Amino acid sequence: MKSITVQSLCEAFHLEVLAGSGRMDREITRSKAHRPGLEFVGYFDFFPMERVQVLGRKEITYLLTLSVEERLLHIGNIVKYHPPCFIVTTNQQEIPYITLFCEQEGIPLLRTKDTTTEFIAKVDRYLTKELAPEMSIHGVCLNVAGIGILLRGKSGIGKSETAHTLIRRGHRLVADDIVVLKKLGPGTLLGTHNETTREFLALRSIGLINVVRQYGRTAFQDESRIVLDIELTSWQDRALNNELEVEHKQTDYLGVQIPYIEIQLQPGRDVAGLIEAAANSWYLKQLGYSAAEEFISRIDELES
CATH class of the missing domain: 3.40.1390.20 (HprK N-terminal domain-like)
Structure with a gap:
């Protein structure tokens, strides 16, 4: 205890x-x-x-x-x-x-x-x-347009580089490398840093940077509620389909279910932009809006 x-x-x-x-x-x-x-x-x-x-x-x-x-x-x-x-x-x-x-x-x-x-x-x-139950995982935690995101993937896949792009677009770093997850309630998961890595972002070929010193105070925040778990993976041919609505998946952390999204990497793919889209899409769903449902509704109206 x-x-x-x-x-x-x-x-x-x-x-x-x-x-x-x-x-x-x-x-x-x-x-x-x-x-x-x-x-x-x-x-x-x-x-x-x-x-x-x-x-x-x-x-x-x-x-x-x-x-x-x-x-x-x-x-x-x-x-x-x-x-x-x-x-x-x-x-x-x-x-x-x-x-x-x-x-x-x-x-x-x-x-x-x-x-x-x-x-x-x-x-x-x-x-x-x-006093909240907690665990540490390897990854990056970001606040994207007010939405807490856990960014995971194998070492060297490009998590920190993607985080850097998002920070330059005006979003905020919470933790890099080691993310501390705290369960504040049955459905509330908080992401934060371990103090040692506070404000630091490690970039391959560049080294360690302090995002506050480099981009200002608004580039960092101490903690954020995690609502999306995004994993960066290597590209697999014919593994992704252009579906109206992707399969709903979740990840379990300390008994809290978090929506899970896989983003496959390929040269030229705007990964940071896809993460922004995922964050905005999640927010709209909380308001009761689904782009897929609206699209299907339009099709039904044309056929009727």
Whole structure:
């Protein structure tokens, strides 16, 4: 199971450490933060103790309405489950009673200036990405007109050269050589780089280039949702037919099905242009349009 430390979370959001600084190595394994509401009134049947616990203005205000004895009882009941950490939002100050418990139990207590809604939205996105199941594959990841594309093929087939052509046409590189795929949901696959190769593109006969330095900031983006898997293959005579609609194929990555397209290479073929066409075609299909269906409809109208 993937995990990150409370220290990593603290650094990512510049959180203030109020207590438990000696246990910043505690691990976070669940991707959603939790606001302990029902737990403060004694209901613990479904308490997600593995999650980051966020204390907003509503929770702190409720605790302040209690007597000292009740307050200590309710807080103690939650702290004994030893969640990874507590995070107080909106820079709230009246929390010495929570600080005491967290210091005693070795649970990091952190604070942010963000409002509860803002912080939970940000931390949930962060944890979802950091804890997502992932795999690495050999290929290139691009964002073509806002559409994430995974470009695969044997070494030396021309993936990076094709990517370079697309970048010069105004599209964006995400990753070259090693593409990290993360499953963010049942149907969502994110493509990104491994930090080491960030912004770099390797071109045979030229070497390594930094696309941002060479073509500007718009030539690169950190990540993109993958919606097309395109494989470049060697040309095979009579292997391709000029069909109205090609056979629908898919590739499985981490349990996510991605539409698959094979593009065969031949001197003079505008591979970058074909990839642009594939991306635009996919987008139109999401809007409910099919060129093949429109063509057949025209034929039917002529014959009727």
